[in-house]
Amino acid sequence: MRYYQFPKADEVRIDGGFFGHYMDIMADKALPYQWKVLNGELDGNPTVRNFYIAAGLETGSFSGVPYQDTDLAKWIDAVGCSLAGRKNEELERTADKVISAIVKAQDPDGYLDTYYQLVCPEKKWTDPESHELYCFGHMIEAGISYYEGTGKRALLDAACRLADHVCRVFGPGENQIHGYRGHEIIEMALVRLASITGRKQYEQLAEYFITARRDHPDLFYQDSRREGNPLDYGCWGWGDPERESSSYEHVTGHAVRAMYLYSGMADVAREMNDPAMQNHCAELFRDVTESQMYVTGGIGTTSVLEAYTYPYDLPNGTMYAETCASIGLCFFAQRLLRFQNRSSYADVMERCLCNILPAAVAQDGKHYFYVNPLEVNEEACRKSPLKTHVKPVRQPWYECACCPPNLARMLLSLPRYLYSWAEDRINIHLYAQSEAKLCPGGREITIEQQTEYPLHGEVRLRVRCGVSAPLTVALRIPDWCSDYSVMLNGTIATGKMEDGYLLLERDWEGNAEIVLQMKMAPVWLRANRNVREDCGKAVISRGPVIYCIEEKDNGELLQDIEADYRVPLTETVRRDVDGFLRYTAVIACGSRSAEQSGHRNCLYYPLTEDRRTVSVTAIPYCIWGERTAGEMTVWINI
């Protein structure tokens, strides 16, 4: 079985273009802003202070939610990713200082969770639903990223002490806790820590957690029931062990937790070389993305337990579609690519990275979406009990603020997602203005991408190699692309298509230029007819970019618009979003009910043809709400 390696953050540099723009927002605007928030400089947020108190450097008591620590851990993680590519002394000083407080806050036995340390130390590891392992896991991830970005070991060493502590507390041994805890991430963190430290025991503990969930899926659930807790996080992808082992059902439960679990499962399946578990992961991914994913890359249908419901249930106004869930979907897709190089995984990453994820942050880096609606109007958000969780504009922060720093670490770690390689092959998963230095089979190869993708479909790749390098360069042909050409050093290149990748095999010694031209034009997409909520509707897309229509361009009552999909779509380039790049707006033809209808005040009236033609302007979903607040919808009546 072939496994692919992904780059570390410092092996690829994304600079400019669409993805570079969002990395700039995160590095230059979001990270300083988020620090101010976490440090309590804006509204008294207690995150940093909790650590200072736990470290004995300040007096006071804990405040915030039990998983408050993770906000800071994610921020440090993001800073580490950012410093790998772009130096920033001030940011590094700030991070170093808070890391020293964190390290001081850690108990001698390695335990570190300021909520338990300050509020109820006697309850450590007693609550089956606690977020302790979630806090531990994020801090381990932070330690690794900060080490990778700066070479500094303080937090990495603390991370190892955290992991060692967990290794002692959990496991099959006599005096260990047999089981697991609520929110996942520790699994991914342990596998990553094992890889960087070479300590196999971390990997084994990750496997223990995954298989414990597989073999005792009701452990947590039973504990919850025993406590009288109404939470039911549902099926985690493994069949009920009391039924047939083939009793795989659709993915249910908490959307974020499911993605984090499956990502950890994919890590373990790869490290343990377990083909059955690998295939199970692939099935889970297929289920989510073929029947429970919004066209924007959002997942999580309902705010009730932040969960999936059932296949093809994708309501556009009441969804959850949490930013963190789509981040988790990217984690999962990337981990699948490590053992199954299929373009469908990268297609989903790209869907998230071009749509829901950039949509979740404003151009100022200071406003965020937690829930990412596909249809919104402000009155409904205020007055419908089904939509009060939906915000019609990006918010400065959230009480449960998992998303903003998670988005920062996701977007700043984008360099990790572009390529993967084995000894004889390099896979190009994402197209982005960038430079990379990779070492498949020990040969240093640089790849430079010049592209404005996804603004256009042209990608120029310069491949340079100083020594003889016979290998396959696999170019992903995206799912949206049905018309493309590839030139290699000026002549048309052909190659085998394999799982959505075009394979270019040759000796790459010297300089080579690949020009990939993907024809990019706006098209109407329809949803599978099983998606009842989208029947009679369509969405505009252009390349990987999903479009929406806004009140700003089209007036209020967007649902009154009916588009005529038979009239060809046209494009126009715009620059009207402050701080954003130029973008392509798409113009469709449609109709609206006539202004002067005689039935204006009637609730129901005989259908007549009194409609007037209007032009309908669509913009990329990722910049909705950037110009002004107002109605928005992704799906348009046709």
Add this chain to the structure above:
Amino acid sequence: MRYYQFPKADEVRIDGGFFGHYMDIMADKALPYQWKVLNGELDGNPTVRNFYIAAGLETGSFSGVPYQDTDLAKWIDAVGCSLAGRKNEELERTADKVISAIVKAQDPDGYLDTYYQLVCPEKKWTDPESHELYCFGHMIEAGISYYEGTGKRALLDAACRLADHVCRVFGPGENQIHGYRGHEIIEMALVRLASITGRKQYEQLAEYFITARRDHPDLFYQDSRREGNPLDYGCWGWGDPERESSSYEHVTGHAVRAMYLYSGMADVAREMNDPAMQNHCAELFRDVTESQMYVTGGIGTTSVLEAYTYPYDLPNGTMYAETCASIGLCFFAQRLLRFQNRSSYADVMERCLCNILPAAVAQDGKHYFYVNPLEVNEEACRKSPLKTHVKPVRQPWYECACCPPNLARMLLSLPRYLYSWAEDRINIHLYAQSEAKLCPGGREITIEQQTEYPLHGEVRLRVRCGVSAPLTVALRIPDWCSDYSVMLNGTIATGKMEDGYLLLERDWEGNAEIVLQMKMAPVWLRANRNVREDCGKAVISRGPVIYCIEEKDNGELLQDIEADYRVPLTETVRRDVDGFLRYTAVIACGSRSAEQSGHRNCLYYPLTEDRRTVSVTAIPYCIWGERTAGEMTVWINI
């Protein structure tokens, strides 16, 4: 100001036809079935037993919900209505027997509420949210109806003792409770009792309750807050007294309670001859029916507090649309007609009576809807947290069983709704096969209606009067009807149209025949464009009957169907619903996605024209789910 009088149940007899059919179901099937349920013969329901225990005739303790008494009160009410028109000795014996137990259960001071009597007598009248006045009110209504239907006074006398008790307990006096209680109905009951007994004090107490709610709308609300109760029943139609008196807002709050309050308010506004309150009632009605009413006559948008949300928010799959709410809407409409003879009120009654209300009971009289969906699929009801309150098939009973006996008393009291009169005028509000004996200005006039309405649009009215009777007969021309003719004794009759009624003025001495021909053809209706959920959709109606499409006729995935409204609709007569009359099915032309789409497993794919033409069969909403379970939708994509 002119006031109109409505008939008592024994002054009009409905026999045969659409409405007669539903009265038969209620009288012959539902009342015996409901008795068995309430008497605990089917599943141990405790309703009747609670009264026997309270009367000292059985031992045991109370069970059920605090308002359990009302289920029996409504049943007796319905029996009284039924006996007015059709004798049934067994039913009467059963009712007499349980009434004697009820009377025995009443405390010497008139108090009667078995929950408080048996569970917590020390808490009588202490809970501001209690259902005591709701129980009292329904028992008073039962006493009146049973007296009207049988001439027997036992329960009427008990009702007077109940009312006297409430008169002592509530009011502005020093030792009285200043305020009101949770669920309304006492107001309507007191006004009706005053009318039948001539005791003005009951009417004054009703006025006290209404004006207390107007002047202290936050009394109940504050009490709730003080108790830490999260319920907020919202605005009751009166502006906040601390703001301007003109601060009227949209109707909000609990849909059923609102209708019961407004109905009582209309009673008081009439009896107290208060034009401002009358106009306020008219405004409330207009607001509900012009912006918050489903096309079926359903009201109540959300299951959260069973409430309205905001104008034009009418989702079709998550609605509440409780049967009782539309019953209350009929109460309200009829009361408005007593002082404002506008056809819009009767149009709404007819909408409810031809659609949502008959839909709420099965042909066997033994299965009911509480929530009346406009769109349903069984999987969603099981798996979507937003739809678990929706049942895809009629249920034998409900834990909160307010609807089944309420529907019985509503449909069996239909004779009260057909006509109204003042000295010089008779208004004909509803068309139904029937005979009536009315006495406007003391002259006895009989009116016989021969019609299969709403199956057809022809109504033959025979008017007979033995003495000189110069008066206006006002025929309602329904809102759906734009093409009609009226013949009077064989010649075309003309008359002034006034508020939706055609006025025929003459001396009606002797026999006269009026033939009203309303052209009835199926049409497509569209919703006001402000109803976002219905944009891009239309509904089929035929006369006052709203249609739906079912899986049974059209296969699964009804949302995949797109109707072509440009192709004329056709009709076909069917008889395939066991126990139901023949009915008119409507056939439309539409399309569905092609069976063999290459994108069958794709979640999103480029829109193509691969659709196949299908015929779409619609049936009256009132008989949905009668043939087999399955998907149903009222609004069809166009």
